[in-house]
Amino acid sequence: MNAISASLTDSATMLRRNLRHTTRNPLALFNAVIMPIVLMFLMVYVLGDAFSVGVNYADYATPGLIMTTICYGISPTAIAVNSDMTTGFINRLRVMRISRAAVLNAHVIVTMLRSLVAITVIIGVALLMGFRPQAGFLQWLGVIGIIALTVLAIGWLTVAFGLAAKTPETAGLAAVPLMLLPFLSSAFVPADKMGPGARQFAEYQPFTSIIETLRGLLTGTPSTSSTITAIAWCAGLALIGYLWARKSFTKRG
Numbered sequence: 420m421n422a423i424s425a426s427l428t429d430s431a432t433m434l435r436r437n438l439r440h441t442t443r444n445p446l447a448l449f450n451a452v453i454m455p456i457v458l459m460f461l462m463v464y465v466l467g468d469a470f471s472v473g474v475n476y477a478d479y480a481t482p483g484l485i486m487t488t489i490c491y492g493i494s495p496t497a498i499a500v501n502s503d504m505t506t507g508f509i510n511r512l513r514v515m516r517i518s519r520a521a522v523l524n525a526h527v528i529v530t531m532l533r534s535l536v537a538i539t540v541i542i543g544v545a546l547l548m549g550f551r552p553q554a555g556f557l558q559w560l561g562v563i564g565i566i567a568l569t570v571l572a573i574g575w576l577t578v579a580f581g582l583a584a585k586t587p588e589t590a591g592l593a594a595v596p597l598m599l600l601p602f603l604s605s606a607f608v609p610a611d612k613m614g615p616g617a618r619q620f621a622e623y624q625p626f627t628s629i630i631e632t633l634r635g636l637l638t639g640t641p642s643t644s645s646t647i648t649a650i651a652w653c654a655g656l657a658l659i660g661y662l663w664a665r666k667s668f669t670k671r672g
Contacts, residue, residue, distance in 0.1 A: 483606025
């Protein structure tokens, strides 16, 4: 067995372990879904009429709620990664012939699977609340691709946060800035309607380009420039998270 196949086999083993932990802790998936649903009801039914966005507000807000769902689902990953490091699980693996990278890969994959399930639920609720996407088949493929890239990037950043934290509690808190970023983007109100400072930050932070790409694809009016920018941000964040995670893992492992 060569190194690549061994790493894949080890990753599958770690993935099964993490999936079992997830099924035994459905609260993690519940938390990732319930808060975005509450936000959806709040934004669409309570505050939506206060915003002038030029379109049905459910159509406008759903891409932002997809991003919010991704961000609200990352805290369990940071805590789980840190727990593996601080409870001695990684030390026990030292005496076994298992790929160190498999541990990190499994956490990222589980994060992606959990996020995709939560996003599917959120889109279903959005449809019940008036969301009417105009995307064709290829545009839906684009939506899925952008979501997958985003979850991959945020997943690696979350793993890095978990490895860098000293305790599981601080690991959970380390994910809070990512959870807040959608509110400082064009998720719920156009950036050009924000005040000075907030407007510039919202226009140039990474989540805005990702949200605008999803919005364009879902409404059937994709933008090449925002798509390229979103892909570049996802690739850059994924690379930063991966390199940071590997460095922290090697240092602490």
